[in-house]
Amino acid sequence: MNENRQGAGLGKDLIGLETESGDTIRAILDTAEPFKEISERAIKKVPVLRGKTIVNLFFEPSTRTRISFEFAEKRLGADTVNVAASGSSVVKGETLVDTARNLEAMRIDMVVIRHGSSGAAQFLADRIPSNVINGGDGQHEHPTQALLDLLTLRDSFGRIEGLRICIVGDIVHSRVARSNIYGLQKLGAEVAVCGPKSLIPARIEEMGVQVFTHVEDAIQWADALNVLRLQLERMNAGFIPSLREYNRVYGVTQARLDEAPGEIVVLHPGPMNRGVEIDSTVADGPQSVILPQVTNGVAVRMAVLYLLAGGAPEQAEEAKKGEA
Amino acid sequence: MSRPLYIHGGRVLDPSLGIDDRAAVLVVDGLIEAVGADVSKPDDAETLDANGLTVSPGLIDVHVHLREPGGEHKEDIATGSRAAIAGGFTTIWAMPNTDPAIDDPAAVGYVRAAGRAVRASRVMPIGAASIGQQGEKMTEIGELVHAGAVAVSDDGFPVRDSGLMRRLLEYTQTFDIPVLQHAEDPGLTRGGVMNEGRVATELGLRGIPNAAEAAMVARDVLLSELTGGHLHVCHVSARQSVDHLRWAKDRGLRVTSEVTPHHLLLTEELVRGYNTQAKVNPPLRLEEDVVAVREALVEGVIDVIATDHAPHHYDEKEREFDDAPFGINGLETAFGLCMRALVDPGHLTLAGLIDRMSCAPARIMGLPTGSLRRGAPADIVLYDPDEKWTVDPARFHSRSRNTPLAGWELTGRIHTTIVGGETRFVAEGDA
Numbered sequence: 001m002n003e004n005r006q007g008a009g010l011g012k013d014l015i016g017l018e019t020e021s022g023d024t025i026r027a028i029l030d031t032a033e034p035f036k037e038i039s040e041r042a043i044k045k046v047p048v049l050r051g052k053t054i055v056n057l058f059f060e061p062s063t064r065t066r067i068s069f070e071f072a073e074k075r076l077g078a079d080t081v082n083v084a085a086s087g088s089s090v091v092k093g094e095t096l097v098d099t100a101r102n103l104e105a106m107r108i109d110m111v112v113i114r115h116g117s118s119g120a121a122q123f124l125a126d127r128i129p130s131n132v133i134n135g136g137d138g139q140h141e142h143p144t145q146a147l148l149d150l151l152t153l154r155d156s157f158g159r160i161e162g163l164r165i166c167i168v169g170d171i172v173h174s175r176v177a178r179s180n181i182y183g184l185q186k187l188g189a190e191v192a193v194c195g196p197k198s199l200i201p202a203r204i205e206e207m208g209v210q211v212f213t214h215v216e217d218a219i220q221w222a223d224a225l226n227v228l229r230l231q232l233e234r235m236n237a238g239f240i241p242s243l244r245e246y247n248r249v250y251g252v253t254q255a256r257l258d259e260a261p262g263e264i265v266v267l268h269p270g271p272m273n274r275g276v277e278i279d280s281t282v283a284d285g286p287q288s289v290i291l292p293q294v295t296n297g298v299a300v301r302m303a304v305l306y307l308l309a310g311g312a313p314e315q316a317e318e319a320k321k322g323e324a
Numbered sequence: 325m326s327r328p329l330y331i332h333g334g335r336v337l338d339p340s341l342g343i344d345d346r347a348a349v350l351v352v353d354g355l356i357e358a359v360g361a362d363v364s365k366p367d368d369a370e371t372l373d374a375n376g377l378t379v380s381p382g383l384i385d386v387h388v389h390l391r392e393p394g395g396e397h398k399e400d401i402a403t404g405s406r407a408a409i410a411g412g413f414t415t416i417w418a419m420p421n422t423d424p425a426i427d428d429p430a431a432v433g434y435v436r437a438a439g440r441a442v443r444a445s446r447v448m449p450i451g452a453a454s455i456g457q458q459g460e461k462m463t464e465i466g467e468l469v470h471a472g473a474v475a476v477s478d479d480g481f482p483v484r485d486s487g488l489m490r491r492l493l494e495y496t497q498t499f500d501i502p503v504l505q506h507a508e509d510p511g512l513t514r515g516g517v518m519n520e521g522r523v524a525t526e527l528g529l530r531g532i533p534n535a536a537e538a539a540m541v542a543r544d545v546l547l548s549e550l551t552g553g554h555l556h557v558c559h560v561s562a563r564q565s566v567d568h569l570r571w572a573k574d575r576g577l578r579v580t581s582e583v584t585p586h587h588l589l590l591t592e593e594l595v596r597g598y599n600t601q602a603k604v605n606p607p608l609r610l611e612e613d614v615v616a617v618r619e620a621l622v623e624g625v626i627d628v629i630a631t632d633h634a635p636h637h638y639d640e641k642e643r644e645f646d647d648a649p650f651g652i653n654g655l656e657t658a659f660g661l662c663m664r665a666l667v668d669p670g671h672l673t674l675a676g677l678i679d680r681m682s683c684a685p686a687r688i689m690g691l692p693t694g695s696l697r698r699g700a701p702a703d704i705v706l707y708d709p710d711e712k713w714t715v716d717p718a719r720f721h722s723r724s725r726n727t728p729l730a731g732w733e734l735t736g737r738i739h740t741t742i743v744g745g746e747t748r749f750v751a752e753g754d755a
Contacts, residue, residue, distance in 0.1 A: 018526070096644060117644035118528035119598030138646065139528030177526055201525040202533070 008307045010108055013125040013132040016141030017179050020058045022152040022186040031153050031303035031313040032296070038075055038320055039298055046320045048306055049078035052109045057099070058135070061113040064270055064294070065135050065145070069112050072301035078110075096120060097127060104128045110308065118175075131308040139173050144304060145177035145269050147295040150187065152289050153224060155296070156265050161188030166218040167196045168252065169228030169277050170239075172201045176269045180226060181209055194218040195250060198239045204239070215250050219257060224265040227252050243276045254281040329745055330365040332376025334706065338381055339679040340354035340686075340695035349379055351702040354745035356500055359696050363646045369393055372747070377739055380678045381694050382414025382703035384685035387479070387504070387558055387582060387630035388655065390447070392415075392438070393431075394423025399635040401438040401447060404655070407633070407722035408445035409749035411655040412738040414703035415685075416445050416633075421480030427452035427463045429471035436472040444748055445741075446693075448702070453478045453492055453503060459485055462492060469499045474689070477504035479558055484510060488521050489544060493553025502554040502580070502689065505544055507565065508606070517646055519592040519607040527598065529645060532607050534562035541565040548579050556688070557581035559632045561606035561614030570625045581686045582630035583617045583657045586728075589665035590614075594728055597602040599639045600648035601728040602635070621680060622671055629677075630683045631658045635724035635727045653726045657715055660734030661706070667709070668735060674709050682736040702745040711737040719752075 008027030010020070017025060038044055054073050059068055066082065074079045083103075092103075096115075103111065110131040114122050118138030125132035136142040154160055165184050171177045171193045184191045185208060193200060194212035205211060212218040218225065230246055240246050257264055266282055268290045274280050283290060303316070311319060329351040336359060343359065350357040350369070365371060390404035399407075401418070408416045418435055420426030426435060432449045439447025451468030453476040455461045465476055476496060482490045483505060492503045513536045518524050520531025530618040545568050548555040557569065560583050572579035586604065591611055594602040602608055621624040634651025641648050643689055662681065666672040672680070682705075686694025693703045715732045717725035741749035 095639070095642075097642060115644070117646040119645045122598060123644060137528070139530075141528070175528060177527070202520045202531055203522045204525050206522045207526065 001044060008313045010307050014143055014304055014308065015121050015125055015132070015134045017143050017146055017182040017186065018141065025147070025150065025183055025186055027313045028147055028300065028303050028307065029154060031307060031316045032147075032151055032299040034317045035302040035306070036296070036299040037303070039071075039295065044075050045077060046075065047077040048311065048319050049073065049076040049309055052078040052108070052309060054078045054080045054110040054112065054305070055103055055108050056080060056082045056112045056135070057100040057103070057114070058083065058138070059113070059120070062114050062135070064297075065114065066299040068294070069135060069301050072305055075298070076302055076305055078305070079225070096123060100124050100128045104130060110305065133304060133308065136175050138175065139178070140175050141179045143179050144297070144301050145176050146183040147181055147300040147304070148293055149226060149267055150183050151296045151300055152199070152267060152293045153265070155292065156289055157223070160184065163189040164192070164221055164223045165189050165226060166192040166194050166212065166222040167226045167228065168215060168218060168250065170199045170230055170234055171195055171204065171228070172199050173231070173234065174228050174234055176228060181207055192218060192221060196240060199234070215252065216256060216259065219260045222264060223262070224267060225252060226267040226269070227278050228269065229271060230273060247276050250281050250298050251279060253279045254285065257282060257287060263287065267293055270294070281302060326367050326745070328357070328369040329372060329702070329742070330369040331372045331374050331704070331706070332365065333377055334377045334379040336379045336696070337675055339675045340381065340683040341697055343696070344675060349696060349704065351745040354702055356696050356700045356702050357699055358698065368421040369542055372740070377569050377706045378462055379704060379706050381682045381696050381742065382705045382741060383412045383659065383681045384415045384513060384691065384694055385413045385631050385633070385655065385658070386417040386628065386685050386689060388416045388418060388633040389421065389635065389651070390418045391635060392422060401435065402442045402444070403723040404633070404635070404745070405439055405442045405444035406449050407720060409741040409743070410721045410738065411657070412659050412705040412707060412741055413445050413655060414705065414741060414743045415448060415691065417448045417450050417474060419477060419479045420450050424611060424686070425452045425455070425457045426450070427455050428655065430466040432468050432473045443746070444743070446653065446743060447599065448474045449471070450475045452476065452550060453483055454488065457481055459483055459488060462488065462495065465495060466499060470500060473501070475501050475504050475556070477506070477558070479504060479506040482506050482508045482510065486543060486547065490547050490551060493547055493555060494550040500558040500690070504556045504558055505540070506558050507537050507540035507544060509536045509539045512539065517603060518595050519609045521592060523592045527595070532605070534564050534609065534613070537562045538564035538568060541568045544744055545569070545577065545579055548572065548577050551573065551728050552578065554578040554580070559584050559587065559606055559630070560617055560626055561587045561609050561613060563613045566616045566620040566625060569620065572602040573625055580627045582628045583621055583626050584632045584667065585629060585654060585661040586652050588614065588618050588621070588629070589661060590728065598645040599728065600643065600645055601652070601726055603618070603645065603648050603650055604652045607651035618665065618671055622676070624730055627688050629658070629680045630685070631655055631663060635722050636726045637724060641726050651723050651726065652728065653720065653722050656720050656722060657729050657734065659712065659738060660715070660736045661729065663709065663736035664734055667700055702742060704742040705738060706740040707736060707738045709736045713737045715730045
């Protein structure tokens with residue numbers, strides 16, 4: 001379906017980083033650079049996507065990702081509609097196929113989909129001609145989150161290649177982890193994961209990923225930690241005995257970070273459970289880039305929207321100068 | 325009585341008799357009267373020209389889902405048994421996980437009578453092992469057998485409770501029927517939708533480990549040893565299960581098992597792209613598992629091939645992977661897929677395949693068919709083992725089209741299927 005490659009080598013859709021090349025990922029990050037500045041203006045709007053209709057189709061609750069997409073869409077001048085699963089036809093039993101076809105019948109241009117089932121974004125993309133952006137599908141991928149993580153790392157280190165990045169926490173249920181693994185590896189970083197084996201998916205080593213069961217070892221190894229949210233449901237489902245114990249064994253604390261041979265950068269995709277996977281001293285401390293991640297999220301999503309709409313990376317600087 | 329049937333000009337292949345020769349088959353009153361090169365045609369006989377075809381005992385499938393009652397949008401007894409004869413199967417055993425479950429004698433009698441009325445494949449009902457397949461209270465197994473049940477099973481679900489499984493393996497000995505077990509430890513499969521491993525990890529799908537099956541096989545083999553009951557393990561998929569089955573065979577236990585055509589060839593790679601047609605339980609596993617179950621079938625550690633024919637409606641498979649039901653539509657592709665998996669690459673001879681799909685099921689289940697010996701019911705299949713054909717689900721006789729094999733070219737095509745001396749299927753174009 002990617003025979004008609006658009007801006008930066010993207011196809012019709014952005015489903016995951018597994019299927020995108022390192023060059024495409026770099027081009028998205030490069031395109032995001034000039035878009036960062038739009039959000040710093042007094043009037044945060046350019047007409048890049050004027051007249052485009054974008055539906056944010058969220059089958060799972062999300063605050064950060066949905067708002068970030070919505071800002072990105074609006075700052076590029078698109079018309080946006082948010083559809084949340086609760087209260088929509090979905091609860092009346094409509095299938096995903098029919099939801100998609102009905103949206104299509106209203107002549108839209110793009111869909112951002114967040115869905116609880118892995119593969120749902122691909123499923124939608126295969127069935128409608130609009131551009132589909134995966135805003136997170138089940139435990140599969142969350143490509144724009146990984147892109148904003150990559151952009152933030154590049155801002156911090158000036159490069160991705162050669163970095164050692166360890167993703168800490170609930171890997172098995174994490175779409176953020178999978179997208180980060182693909183993205184980081186394609187840009188030449190080394191990737192490790194760290195957590196109790198009950199939260200590490202089977203045969204992940206075959207993806208070229210090192211596995212740590214002790215966070216202290218991960219800290220000795222890594223240049224940066226990407227600390228994942230530990231959901232309360234995991235405790236209830238028996239993956240770990242308690243959040244308290246999780247914090248004791250895997251919590252990223254200042255004391256643990258101080259043992260590192262160098263300065264470690266700490267990322268977190270949010271929302272944070274302070275005192276569980278990350279301590280406040282770390283989250284709010286000088287090594288944290290958690291808020292820059294959020295800022296970069298809007299720029300990266302602008303870049304993806306712009307490129308999928310047919311924009312060229314080298315014209316991004318020019319495009320954003322247009323008057324609203 | 326109807327006229328005798330004289331089948332001539334074909335190659336007769338019957339491993340149960342050790343025959344592989346150009347010969348004629350004479351059927352009188354629905355039974356095999358004679359097989360041999362020198363058998364002559366009685367004056368009043370109807371003739372069937374088998375020139376260019378191979379003539380073997382009809383295939384037997386001890387594991388199909390016909391969905392009636394309750395799931396007629398997927399399949400019913402009529403469409404399912406017609407799919408069976410189109411696939412060369414003269415006998416199919418119908419699993420009881422319908423809605424309601426086949427757990428009382430009236431329901432067993434219904435399936436049996438409805439199957440007879442269709443006049444396609446012989447339909448033999450399997451009774452539920454527990455009431456409502458709830459895994460708690462044993463059904464009235466004697467009553468079910470009296471009504472025509474040939475086995476009991478809670479298939480679709482495992483018999484989880486070890487105590488109940490023990491009682492089933494003890495109690496069924498009175499009636500000399502097997503307990504067919506869907507071997508799965510639910511605590512290990514919880515929420516799983518495909519094989520646990522690399523592909524599940526990459527796709528972000530919840531996995532089902534080999535141990536979920538093998539642990540249950542190990543337990544059940546020990547219970548067969550304890551009780552002396554006939555345990556039949558359904559759809560073996562994991563290489564570790566084979567180890568336990570070999571252990572049971574070595575000890576001479578009454579343990580038999582089956583493997584599906586899809587587990588003999590396909591792997592988890594087929595799930596990539598969230599292909600719901602490849603979503604099946606037990607899941608498609610790794611190449612090393614495929615090799616292990618294939619070798620076990622060749623050695624006789626696994627006794628038979630059974631399809632686990634599991635029809636599902638188009639809409640049910642046209643969904644998110646997590647929400648699509650498990651199952652592959654198997655009857656009409658089974659022979660060709662087994663040719664591809666076993667005979668084409670030389671793992672098994674054609675005689676070996678006919679044994680695993682006809683003679684062996686009859687042998688382990690005590691059926692009078694699966695052989696062309698004199699006096700056996702005349703259940704016969706005529707086929708061309710070398711003919712190529714392309715799988716086109718739109719042409720299935722089954723009401724459903726859920727197969728991962730659409731567009732595959734297979735070798736080995738069924739031409740005529742005869743049940744009790746009556747020709748019940750003739751391939752399109754043969755007239």
